[in-house]
Amino acid sequence: MNEKILGVLGGMGPLASAHFMVRLTLLTPAATDQEHIPAVLWSDPRVPDRTAAKRGGPDPLPALLHGIAGLKAAGCGAIAIPCNTAHGWYDEMAAAAGVPVLHIVDASAAALREVTPKGGVVAVMGTAATLAMRLYQDRLEHSGWQVITPDADEMARLVSPGIALVKANKVAESYPLLAEMVTILAGRGAASVILGCTEIPLGIQAGPYKTLPIPLIDSIDSLASAAIAWARRGATGT
């Protein structure tokens, strides 16, 4: 058992990928060390900022492909990337990987189905780049959901600062901004909200998030569940 090694392309940010490793462990049914999933985490926080790149900043792709190559060299049989925005370079990474790359939007959609039937309204919170690239909107609308997102003012006032605070290790200060955004989206008709940036669950969980009015779909946990399902399948499965 556990012949397969999971590769994790992380560091974007480092707290999110470390937290992903914690959640991967806690969500795995296991009674001893040896029943857990072997994994290699490539945590390179020097990857140029993904959101800035979409505005003309340095290209993160070479650093992303360097990480993919490192994980392949370590013998990984699939790769998970706990950074939503990095999925803007998914096709290039998947082509280079030669092994399955688990898509965080597909993983989140699987969790979404549990709380909001297709046809319902789901909100997505993410970085400005994730939303501008329509990483979630295109895939979810294609599957039949209606998708709403924060407007530009809300992004500038609540979501982008909330994400930046987590990246600066200030998770408690991030909570009120992100919680206000969830409440606004609920008031606008969302039946649930996808936390589509891996920093957002960390900020949300630093406060009384269980009091928020609609279910939250955690893209970190969704990706961890997809990775566990991969590890549980036969050695040749994808």
Next chain:
Amino acid sequence: MNEKILGVLGGMGPLASAHFMVRLTLLTPAATDQEHIPAVLWSDPRVPDRTAAKRGGPDPLPALLHGIAGLKAAGCGAIAIPCNTAHGWYDEMAAAAGVPVLHIVDASAAALREVTPKGGVVAVMGTAATLAMRLYQDRLEHSGWQVITPDADEMARLVSPGIALVKANKVAESYPLLAEMVTILAGRGAASVILGCTEIPLGIQAGPYKTLPIPLIDSIDSLASAAIAWARRGATGT
């Protein structure tokens, strides 16, 4: 900056090494992703049980050296091992690594100095193998501390089950066992206690540990601090 990559030989257990990555991140002064420490975590929970090996079980050394080789191939400039018991194979790993391997006992001793002056009495909790190998006792007594440890009955009743519960993802159930042990050691004269197994801080932190009667030295945080100090030194430093 941040040219150096930290290697983390983990998976022993996987929750401890994931938590080490979280603490490494949170203890690093950083305002953006790019200011964090690049790291590769080799989390192989299949490494044969270190405590069982000291009683005649399968030898973990080949798996440990395989991990060291993987971290070297990834370009790591130093290696941290968030498993105290694995330090029973420290000399063999250090010889194979060719880069500095940070010693968790030295890291914990640095933290101990902050709370208990040399000459004082410090207790050490760890696996039966860590204590039998005298990983902490020899180094700390050599530096002038007096060291006390749980007796065989306390190991069997409190410490070993507390560690096993964390490895089985039952951290809350681990707390009362480990907390009782801390209280017993305080009653026996310990001025502080080193949590010398990386599962123990996880169990202790699942309960009201701040009410315990003596300071706790967390070997995970101590090792993370040593790694951050290494990363902050010049590129050629050890």
